[in-house]
Amino acid sequence: MSISALSAKLIVHALYLEISFKYIKSIQVAKNVSVPPDAPGCNCKGECTNPRSCSCAQLNGGDFPYVSQDGGRLFEAKDVVFECGPKCGCGPQCVNRTSQQGLKYHLEVYCTKDKGWAVRSWDFIPSGAPVCEYVGVLRKNDELEDISENDYIFEIDCWHTMKGMGGRERRLRDVSIPASNRVNEVDEKTLESEYEPEFCIDASSFGNVARFINHSCDPNLFVQCILSSHHDVRLARIVLFAADNIPPMQELTYDYNYAIDSVIGPDGKTKQVPCFCGTADCRKRLY
Numbered sequence: 281m282s283i284s285a286l287s288a289k290l291i292v293h294a295l296y297l298e299i300s301f302k303y304i305k306s307i308q309v310a311k312n313v314s315v316p317p318d319a320p321g322c323n324c325k326g327e328c329t330n331p332r333s334c335s336c337a338q339l340n341g342g343d344f345p346y347v348s349q350d351g352g353r354l355f356e357a358k359d360v361v362f363e364c365g366p367k368c369g370c371g372p373q374c375v376n377r378t379s380q381q382g383l384k385y386h387l388e389v390y391c392t393k394d395k396g397w398a399v400r401s402w403d404f405i406p407s408g409a410p411v412c413e414y415v416g417v418l419r420k421n422d423e424l425e426d427i428s429e430n431d432y433i434f435e436i437d438c439w440h441t442m443k444g445m446g447g448r449e450r451r452l453r454d455v456s457i458p459a460s461n462r463v464n465e466v467d468e469k470t471l472e473s474e475y476e477p478e479f480c481i482d483a484s485s486f487g488n489v490a491r492f493i494n495h496s497c498d499p500n501l502f503v504q505c506i507l508s509s510h511h512d513v514r515l516a517r518i519v520l521f522a523a524d525n526i527p528p529m530q531e532l533t534y535d536y537n538y539a540i541d542s543v544i545g546p547d548g549k550t551k552q553v554p555c556f557c558g559t560a561d562c563r564k565r566l567y
């Protein structure tokens with residue numbers, strides 16, 4: 281195939297992805313995964329404005345996690361953000377539903393020379409703005425086959441983030457997860473010694489633009505765990521936010537944060553993938 285025919289094909293493909301991703305907003309749930317019932321909501325009307333009377337603001341430590349500027353910006357990264365959900369009295373424009381309002385920026389999937397597909401925005405993205413949710417099929421980790429061969433899995437490891445438990449790991453293992461689904465009911469010791477992510481978002485067969493966002497050791501996005509309908513942190517939503525003001529056409533990246541040597545290939549050997557993020561502090565390997 282000639283270079284021009286190949287580029288035309290890539291452009292058509294990218295356009296197709298761009299159009300189809302615009303309309304894929306929410307995750308699918310595998311048949312054997314049961315999502316907990318909707319949590320009780322706040323009693324606010326219209327928009328939540330008073331953190332003292334809003335029970336969702338109370339879950340966030342007594343204040344709203346977002347400022348309303350630019351349609352909602354996360355004030356600072358948090359262990360977990362509690363957004364308003366289906367049982368709340370407020371409406372869809374409530375600032376405490378910032379990550380639920382769909383794509384706001386014109387995102388483009390494009391081809392790089394050494395990392396495959398990548399994503400950039402045609403628009404300026406202000407620091408703290410939600411960029412996109414990691415959408416896919418919500419699955420149990422222990423049912424995935426060939427996890428080391430699947431590039432589109434996001435393990436929901438919010439406990440690791442919350443407890444500063446180091447790099448994400450990508451492995452399959454029988455794990456025993458505490459029966460409790462409430463943040464502060466889980467025993468600390470269990471967390472540190474036994475906890476492994478139980479669920480993941482698998483974007484290999486179904487997903488949105490987030491599946492094409494590459495890793496960087498010095499990223500411009502960060503991962504934020506969000507609870508909106510239920511309060512089970514094992515099944516938290518994963519949303520990517522701008523870590524800085526991001527100028528148009530700059531590649532969007534987040535830190536995959538894998539622990540080095542944590543991925544075992546089908547041959548039983550440690551898998552090593554070089555990192556091509558090109559930043560000054562590059563760790564040289566994805567895992």
Ligand SMILES: C[S@@+](CC[C@H](N)C(=O)[O-])C[C@H]1O[C@@H](n2cnc3c(N)ncnc32)[C@H](O)[C@@H]1O
Nearest residue numbers: 395396397431491492493494495554555556557
């Ligand atoms: C979630 S996908 C990202 C989209 C991918 N580039 C594609 O073409 O579909 C993750 C995979 O992209 C590649 N990748 C992402 N970031 C990379 C980086 N900094 N250096 C090298 N490869 C990277 C690796 O193959 C990784 O397993």
